[in-house]
Amino acid sequence: MKIAVPTSGKTLESQVDNRFGRASGFVVFNTEDGTFVYADNSQNLNAAQGAGTQASQNVAGTGAGVVIAPSYGPNAFRVLNSVGIKTFISAPGTVKENIDNYIAGNLSETDAANVEGHW
Amino acid sequence: MRIAVASGKGGTGKTTVAVAIAMAATEPVMYADCDVEEPNGSIFLKPEVYEIKKVLVDVPVIDEEKCTSCGKCARFCQFNALVSLGTPPLVFPELCHSCGGCAIVCPADAISWKGNSIGEISLGKADGGRVSVVQGKLDVGGVLAPPVIRQVKSHIPHDGLSVIDCPPGTSCPVIESIGEADYVLLVTEPTPFGLHDLKLAVETVRELGMPFAVVINRFDEGDLGVEDYCGEENILIMVKIPHRRAMAETYSRGGTLLDGIPEMREIFKDIPRIIERGIEEK
Known part of the structure; x- marks a missing residue:
């Protein structure tokens, strides 16, 4: 299974980004072989609108089944939910710490958007 | 004649000036509140509202039977x-700008339209029926101001005097609001912030080729930067409004400039005629 985490860096040691839709990219970790790739999201950094829907499409395109991010706006959540991608809430820290915590069952899943649009 | 009251900077006194022109006039006036994100002219004009209408814009509806999931739209x-x-x-209806492109590129003819409410228009009468008031109000969370402004403008008559209270800034809602006006009054304050944003507003109206003049509010409180700039650029200063405690007190109770500084009534009554003469001379 693949796990996508928004980040301002490009590695497992990078910090989790505060935002989902306007993160500069996603680290996508593959739990089966322990590898990861970086998916660019920079075209959404300055999008006038719809960053959440576009970022969600980018994440869906990576084949991820789980996202770990601090918050999800209503549009982003609706897209992720429509294709069955699970949404977990991250804790401050690195991408790797959050993936480890997820695998250990320490992160909670959210079944609704947890911030307003344009957050 | 249609007079648009605009400004670069917000909070300079657009509504104060627009309401003063409408209330100082003795003939019938249309007051159009195009500041649809926060319309406030009605606080001062206190119109009796006789009609409220929804503003609808078209958003796509997908026929899932016909849709082939090609993703072109x-x-x-x-x-x-x-x-x-x-x-x-x-x-996502709230992101849609109703351009219609998705229906054109759809190879399966699976896209039709439905009206989505984004705001409302209210029509009323103030000052014993002499002042007609039309106000646009964007729904909370809405972002598409121009369609609401277009609806407001559709109620402005071609004849007679109209005052258009515009949103601040220089972006699409402002262009939409001043678009078909005959004259623009740019309200500013005598501060570095006021001057900075006035320059942007002047650039905008010049680009649109519209005749305009400046109104300086609280002219005796700041510096001379705005007046120097207007002198250098050969811009007419239509009126300078003094800073008065009585004005602030009146305003905070919903009173108009004419209540706060009664001696300005004659000046504001003359503004439409001064503008008319200026336009005729050109």
């Missing part, structure tokens, strides 16, 4: 209002 949409992940697209 979502790739076409520049506003990210459609998302297709190998499925019939999800529609």
